Amino acid sequence: YSVVLSRGVDVIRSDLDEPGSHLMANHGYCSQELVNLFLMGYAAQNVFNNDIDLDGKVLKGVREKRDIGFLTLYEYYKVFEVGSFLKNPSAGIWVICSESHYSV
DSSP: OHHHHHHOHHHHHHHOSSTTOOSBOGGGOBOHHHHHHHHHSSOOSOOSBSOEEETTEEEOOBOSOOSEEEEEHHHHTTSOOOOHHHHSOTTOEEEEEETTEEEO
16 A cells, blocks of 8 residues: 555546556456556556657656566567567566566
C-alpha cells in the first residue's frame, strides 16, 4: 500500500488513461499500471515512449529513460511494443514479464 499512499489515490487516478482502470487485473494479477507505478513512480497504462494523441484522446506513455527497464513476452506476440526508454535502462536492470509472472 505504501507506493499507492506515497503517490496518492487521486494522483494515480489522474495518471490513468481510462477512469475505470484498476491497479489489479483479472485473477489478482498486477496491471501494467501497477508495474509502471513501481518502476517509474506513476501509473501510466502504456510502455511506449512519451504520450500519443489519437484525435484528442491522449494515451500516456513513459516520459523519460529509466534506471530500471521493462521487457515482455507480449512484445514477441505483437500485442504491444516497449519503447526505448524502458528497453535501454541506464542501470542495465530489467523487470521481465512472461505472461503472468515477473522476474528481475
